[in-house]
Amino acid sequence: MPKRTHESPLKSTDRPYLALGLEGSANKLGAGIIRHEVDGSSTVLSNVRHTYITPPGEGFLPRDTAVHHRQWALKVIEDAVTISSVSMHDLDCICYTKGPGMGAPLQSVALVARTLSLLFNKPLVGVNHCVGHIEMGREITGxxxxxxxxxxxxxxxxxxxxxxxxxxxxxxxxxxxxxxxxxxxxxxxxxxxxxxxxxxxxxxxxxxxxxxxxxxxxxxxxxxxxxxxxxxxxxxxxxxxxxxxxxxxxxxxxxxxxxxxxxxxxxxxxxxxxxxxxxxxxxxxxxxxxxxxxxxxxxxxxxxxxxxxxxxxxxxxxxxRFCIDNGIMIAQAGLLSYRMGFQTPIKMSTCTQRYRTDEVHVAWRA
The missing domain is CATH 3.30.420.40 (ATPase, nucleotide binding domain)
Structure with missing residues (x-):
């Protein structure tokens, strides 16, 4: 991937950073792990996704979509961790989609993120879904x-x-x-x-x-x-x-x-x-x-x-791989935010269905 340019105020480090991203704002459940390298570049280690598909002529209801996410969360996350060849203990933070999106699916994924954060004692980072798309697009395309x-x-x-x-x-x-x-x-x-x-x-x-x-x-x-x-x-x-x-x-x-x-x-x-x-x-x-x-x-x-x-x-x-909803875009935006000192306290790890793109402080860009 391209290196970040001089416009980024992210401090240089002497070690890589790792983040797990969880996405589930609609009918796609995604988990991905990204690594920020010492030289400023990024490496996608895994990007796993499972889609809730309904019969022709039907849409997907929030309740049924949430059930799908709960049923597949463990499998998708296990696959992402296995493919990346890292341990949950190696992560610097766990990122999840805070919004916007459908309420019940968002809540299901937030619950999984909170559980992992407590189990492995890792900081939690809530991410705006739209900003996740933008930051992943910028990172991939340059x-x-x-x-x-x-x-x-x-x-x-x-x-x-x-x-x-x-x-x-x-x-x-x-x-x-x-x-x-x-x-x-x-x-x-x-x-x-x-x-x-x-x-x-x-x-x-x-x-x-x-x-x-x-x-x-x-x-x-x-x-x-x-x-x-x-x-x-x-x-x-x-x-x-x-x-x-x-x-x-x-x-x-x-x-x-x-x-x-x-x-x-x-x-x-x-x-x-x-x-x-x-x-x-x-x-x-x-x-x-x-x-x-x-x-x-x-x-x-x-x-x-x-x-x-x-x-x-x-x-x-x-x-x-990167346009359609995925976990890696949440990991990318969340890790950028985390490296600027932002974390989401467990008691504040809620979801916001109408989370506007222009409500986010993009601290990692100069």
């Missing part, structure tokens, strides 16, 4: 001071760093982009394995026709509930062919589910590119960093890359 597009199932934000805080320039006014895609996948009965968003992406590659859909940017913000409603309504249109059967000369005006997936992606991603470009122009940045589960979408990366190239800039993105 992006210095990018405009961050954070897009996932529960969050859609345009973010830039200033004065030890990640400032939110724009965000969704209603539902997140990942939630928009996932809900439409349920409407057309796409599988949730490995994820509905991934299967929307694959279906969109087969789309041939761009169906007009509402385009709703409001300054630096976006609204996605309207485009979702409009796309769902088109599945009741007499021109709709749900089985993706080939067109013939009599139904040139018809469209398939693949066409709708293609149209939904193209329209929503165009909205995201627009507000990202505005943020780049505002702060004078030439870098864009894509984080969050939707950030691994290849089509979004292509569209953002075209815009950035026209501005003489560059897009930084990672694959599903």
């Amino acid at each position: 992006a210095q001071n990018p405009v961050v597009l954070y897009v996932s199932g529960g969050n859609t934000q345009i973010i830039a760093y200033s004065r030890q805080c990640y400032r939110i320039f724009g965000e969704t006014l209603d539902i997140a982009v990942g939630n928009c895609l996932d809900r439409f996948a349920r409407v057309i009965n796409l599988s949730n394995d490995p994820s509905p968003g991934f299967n929307i992406e694959q279906a969109a590659k087969k789309g041939k026709r761009l169906v007009p859909l509402p385009y709703s940017t409001k300054g630096m913000d976006v609204s996605l509930s309207g485009i979702l409603t409009a796309t769902e309504a088109l599945t009741y249109d007499k021109r709709y062919r749900p089985n993706d059967s080939p067109r013939n000369g009599d139904d040139e005006d018809c469209f398939t589910s693949a066409d709708l997936c293609f149209s939904l992606q193209e329209t929503v991603f165009a909205m995201l590119v627009e507000i990202t470009e505005r943020a780049m122009a505002h702060i004078g940045s030439k870098e864009v960093l894509l984080v969050g589960g939707v950030g691994s979408n290849v089509r979004l990366q292509e569209m953002m890359g075209t815009m950035a190239e026209e501005r003489g800039g560059k897009v930084f993105a990672t694959d599903e």
Whole structure:
């Protein structure tokens, strides 16, 4: 991984630092161990994840997701420790997702983190899920001071760093982009394995026709509930062919589910590119960093890359190992915070469902 730059106020040390990160804010349970080397670089020692998958057409409920996390926590953590070839006694701290996210899954993982902290007498560090995505993205890609597009199932934000805080320039006014895609996948009965968003992406590659859909940017913000409603309504249109059967000369005006997936992606991603470009122009940045589960979408990366190239800039993105929720991103952000002297007392190791990105003191950046 890239070395941290001169902008980091982290003190140099004569030994490596180790952290275990636990993530469980939604349907993915993750555990990862990271090591900060003496020279300032980082090494991912393990990154294990297990996903709660529901039948096609169904979402995941907080209660059932929490049960999944409790059932798999021991196995996932044991695998992470085994793969990393370190002992729990070697860790400097244990990091967990404090929020934002779904209440019951968050509480399940926090309980596991508290238990481990007490069992092995290790400091506990609560981490903002969004900041975890950003710091892991910066570490993996080497992006210095990018405009961050954070897009996932529960969050859609345009973010830039200033004065030890990640400032939110724009965000969704209603539902997140990942939630928009996932809900439409349920409407057309796409599988949730490995994820509905991934299967929307694959279906969109087969789309041939761009169906007009509402385009709703409001300054630096976006609204996605309207485009979702409009796309769902088109599945009741007499021109709709749900089985993706080939067109013939009599139904040139018809469209398939693949066409709708293609149209939904193209329209929503165009909205995201627009507000990202505005943020780049505002702060004078030439870098864009894509984080969050939707950030691994290849089509979004292509569209953002075209815009950035026209501005003489560059897009930084990672694959599903680090874009999709994982424990290693919590370990990375938590260890940065721990090395600046921050710890979460056991009695304060609670969860916050609405934990804003701009509420975090980013002490490790100058």
